Amino acid sequence: MVDLELDMRARIGRLELAKPVMTASGTFGFGEEYRSLVDLGALGAIVTKGISLRPRAGNPAPRIAETPCGMLNAVGLENPGLEAFLRDKLPGLREMGPAVVVNILGDTLEDYAALARALDGAGGVDALEVNISCPNVERGGLAFGTDPALAAEVAAAVRESTRLPVLVKLTPDVTDIAAVARAVAATGVDGLVCINTLRGMAIDPLSGRPRLGKVIGGLSGPAIRPVALRAVFEVAREVDTAVVGVGGIGCWQDAVEFLRAGAVAVQVGCATFRDPSAAVMVLRGLEDFLKGLGVRSCSQLVGAVEL
Ligand SMILES: Cc1cc2nc3c(=O)[nH]c(=O)nc-3n(C[C@H](O)[C@H](O)[C@H](O)COP(=O)(O)O)c2cc1C
Numbered sequence: 001m002v003d004l005e006l007d008m009r010a011r012i013g014r015l016e017l018a019k020p021v022m023t024a025s026g027t028f029g030f031g032e033e034y035r036s037l038v039d040l041g042a043l044g045a046i047v048t049k050g051i052s053l054r055p056r057a058g059n060p061a062p063r064i065a066e067t068p069c070g071m072l073n074a075v076g077l078e079n080p081g082l083e084a085f086l087r088d089k090l091p092g093l094r095e096m097g098p099a100v101v102v103n104i105l106g107d108t109l110e111d112y113a114a115l116a117r118a119l120d121g122a123g124g125v126d127a128l129e130v131n132i133s134c135p136n137v138e139r140g141g142l143a144f145g146t147d148p149a150l151a152a153e154v155a156a157a158v159r160e161s162t163r164l165p166v167l168v169k170l171t172p173d174v175t176d177i178a179a180v181a182r183a184v185a186a187t188g189v190d191g192l193v194c195i196n197t198l199r200g201m202a203i204d205p206l207s208g209r210p211r212l213g214k215v216i217g218g219l220s221g222p223a224i225r226p227v228a229l230r231a232v233f234e235v236a237r238e239v240d241t242a243v244v245g246v247g248g249i250g251c252w253q254d255a256v257e258f259l260r261a262g263a264v265a266v267q268v269g270c271a272t273f274r275d276p277s278a279a280v281m282v283l284r285g286l287e288d289f290l291k292g293l294g295v296r297s298c299s300q301l302v303g304a305v306e307l
Pocket of ligand 1: 024025026027049050073075077103130131169195196197219220221222224246247248249267268269270271
């Protein structure tokens, strides 16, 4: 029997990844800490921690709390800012092998556009991932991503400011994620990433104090996987734009679920905190599964759900 090579490429608009598994923003830093622990070269992309124009100090401690089947975080998008990122982090990222996807965040439309312009010229950046879960300071703090028109404005501002492929990461904290997806997809972006964390909180029953310094934080981990899967399914049915799945993915079986729901690629987030090689294990398991199925290409599984 001829052993035909399995094609694991994933196409996200103009971005082509050699493998369909990436790290999720904020859960892998800039890859530095994992370099000696993980076969980073195996991954499709490293998505950086969110980068803002200016450095951000983040929120007061405690910033992390464990929950049943997940965790809450209120890190507050702490990051070194654009200038230090370009100077100190990007050169190392370029050498790691996987595609470099830079996650960006802003308080205003102009922040997003300025970040997109600067990263366009930086060299060695393969795509941008736009975090629209941040509050718009100019419009009363409403998160950009909760309003379809506002979400589309951010997407268009970034799209018009860069030649790089643009992925927009959607928040699940909306009633109708498909409506936001439709509005964002109409701006011609390359991909939609589903989902960011869900807003949540926890209180210590004895002290009466919230477990997070910021009181409310973002829930991630296996607890949110069914929500993320549903979001991918609803969005993939609604738009022609490529969808990337993220939320509670910790093993290859989870990745298969997301591909079947319509994602062309997946990201592994806080599962990495338990096992630094989680993303690589997801990829290896997925490859073995696809070989066992006898398919030629990973893309054959995308949307393969029997309804
Ligand atoms: C500690 C932490 C920091 C995060 N920081 C960011 C960030 O800077 N930008 C972003 O778009 N998402 C951020 N996220 C969200 C993750 O990228 C991911 O969407 C979410 O955690 C769900 O995936 P998971 O359940 O696999 O962790 C962060 C998540 C965690 C746990």
